[in-house]
Amino acid sequence: MSTSDSIKQILGVKDKNIEILSCQEGFYKGKKVILAEAALIRTFHRCPLCKVSSEALVRNGKKVSMILLNRCANKQTYLRLKKQRYHCRACHKYFTAQTYLVNRHCFISKQVHYHVLEELTENQSMKNIANHCHISVTTVQRTLSSLAFETKIRKSWLPKCLLFDEFRSLTTHHGTFSFSCMDGNTGKLFDILPSRQKKDLVAYFMRFDRKAREKVRYIVTDMNAPYFSLMKECFPNAKAIVDRFHIVQHLNKGFNQVRIRVMKQLNTKDKKQAKYYRQLKSLYKLLLKPADKLDFMTFKKRRNFNWSYLTETEVVDRLLAISPELKATYSYYQELLSAYRDKDSEQFFQLLHSQLKELPKELQQVKKAFFTYESGIRLAFTQPYSNGRLENLHTHIKTLKRVAYGFRNFSNMRTRIFLLNGLITYK
Secondary structure, eight states, X not given: OOHHHHHHHHHTOOOTTEEEEEEEEEEEXXXXXXXXXXXXXXXXXXXTTXXXXXXXXXXXXXXXXXXXXXXXXXXXXXXXXXXXXXXXXXXXXXXXXXXXXXXXXXXXXXHHHHHHHHHHTSSOOHHHHHXXXXXXXXXXXXXXXXXXXXXXXXXXXXXXXXEEEEEEEEEETTEEEEEEEEETTTOOEEEEESOOOHHHHHHHHTTSOHHHHHTOOEEXXXXXXXXXXXXXXXXXXXXXXXXXXXXXXXXXXXXHHHHHHHHXXXXXXXXXXXXXXXXXHHSHHHHHSOGGGSOSSOOEEEGGGTXXXXXXXXXXXXXXXXXXXXXXXXXXXXXXXXXXXXXXXXXXXXXXXXXXXXXXXXXXXXXXXHHHTHHHHHHHHHSOXXXXXXXXXXXXXXXXXXXXXXXXXXXXXXXXXXXXXXXXXXX
């Protein structure tokens, strides 16, 4: 292997028409860089413009281009490429030899653009990527925009289970929330849409063949009425499954509202009731914790109980002694929570159907919501599907938005999300 070929291999240059003349450290734009001198000479059998025999071609000087390469030896690296120019005596036109290494009229090599795409798959801002690659932020944005794509819809296929949810993306004429859906079996992101409005979702899913839509058996979603209406219009054979996380969330919210109302009824001007207020406010997490998971063995100093040594069960007992209504609600809440964790739908709805006179209005509203979506909740106890993977994706999207300092263009955000999930391939 010649010296020129060795240097080309180090620099990542594979064009056989390029010959390295020298490679050394130098200064360019006031910075110490690695500068490689090279020449590009191609052999033409006929003119690429008029297709006349190469006998009409004559060399006509050289054009020098400074091409940015990837870093080498932890320094910026440039290729000072002398491109051979040609003149065709038949068509009287001039042209310059081209290489795969860089696009026409461009001075940033393709390998730098590929490095940018690799950096875009990580949670970091475009400014950091631009600094790593020694290019401008605008160039990073252009590289990302060049990947902007329309999802190639296979109109004849849809997954057996679809996960539906929305997330806060960016403010557009569609609103501030975007819609996302995922394959429930594989956990692979299916698509992201700029709007969560029903008319836009119906127009999107109606593009699929009816046979494909009939093959969808389950749709996992939260207690969002438009999604249930969408399912009836677009997926005739699908059954709705209420996401298990939202079932617990509704229970916690109902009980928490009772706790807050009891707190507000206390007279904070009275020293004793003010103490109860602080206890209910600071120790609410113990009340939301499943009763059978409370620690009854370990004694700890409790600041809100005059630094007494108490276990978690003793703390909960003292909190419930503050209000009989809170105690009755807690008992009912824990029974529902236990039935949920045991995945016993019969026991769960039997408890909901039981009419308790002392049951507060907050839990009555929770019961009403559960009865409205009873079939979906029953399926949640028996089917293995949930929106956990989709919620995990939304967490990563929130992190990306925070690190990237937000997005102004939905297409760029969507492309970046697909890049992060390895759903876009580039050559």
